[in-house]
Amino acid sequence: MPEGDAVRRTGDRLDRALAGATLVRSDFRVPQLATTDLAGATVAPTATHGKHLLTRLTTAGGDRLTLHTHLKMEGSWRVIHAGDRWPQPGHLARVVLTTDAVEAIGFQLGLVELLPTADEHTVIGHLGPDLLGPWSADDEQTALARLTAAPDRVLGEALLDQSVVAGLGTIWLSETCFVQGIHPQRPVSALADPLRLLRRARALLRSGLEHGQPITTGDRHNPVWVYRRQRQPCLRCRTTIEAGQVGPPGRERTTYWCPRCQPRA
CATH class of the missing domain: 3.20.190.10 (MutM-like, N-terminal)
Known part of the structure; x- marks a missing residue:
């Protein structure tokens, strides 16, 4: 999508x-x-x-x-x-x-x-703040409140929920979590700084808009850190990238992570 x-x-x-x-x-x-x-x-x-x-x-x-x-x-x-x-x-x-x-x-x-x-x-009206919108201070606080409202919720599921923030899909979920160093299958409560994650997600989306494609590594030859790179070596530490599911039953989505850069526990 x-x-x-x-x-x-x-x-x-x-x-x-x-x-x-x-x-x-x-x-x-x-x-x-x-x-x-x-x-x-x-x-x-x-x-x-x-x-x-x-x-x-x-x-x-x-x-x-x-x-x-x-x-x-x-x-x-x-x-x-x-x-x-x-x-x-x-x-x-x-x-x-x-x-x-x-x-x-x-x-x-x-x-x-x-x-x-x-x-x-x-x-x-049911959607969360648009990460590519004007993004006021009120938008930021609304997104933060919605993200942290359910601390036990799986982080990847929360970020894909368009009523929390609007605009993220599996590409930006995977890349945001990697850049933030958080495993997407951990709970929201595992985030040390949820506001920083939201700001990074917005910055990555805006970068994708400006470049015309996702480029999170700064290298057009290897443009993404983990998305769809399962079984390939991490560009940062060479550990093999893994993939798994997040989301409610029947609406699971695939996400990607480096088990060393984003430890599960």
């Missing part, structure tokens, strides 16, 4: 193509919106919150609406010149937004809904 930095890059791509433009056609290929017509709507910038995309529009009649999409595991947004061949088969498209110049096609989107912009809180 794309993580917060990848989703923000998707939002930026939609902005470059659509922000300020008027739609000449829309095509919703999901049952609940099959008859919706947004032709004549003006597109405002696309916001993101964690892994959620919020494309805001003003209809020709003056209504302010938000197209809420989520990529889930397989989804993507592609932007092409109007009339060009689509990069994926048409039956995979869920949304098509067309201007005079471009088409933005949402393929295999895991979630598509249209709602009044004033009601955005109903779909993202």
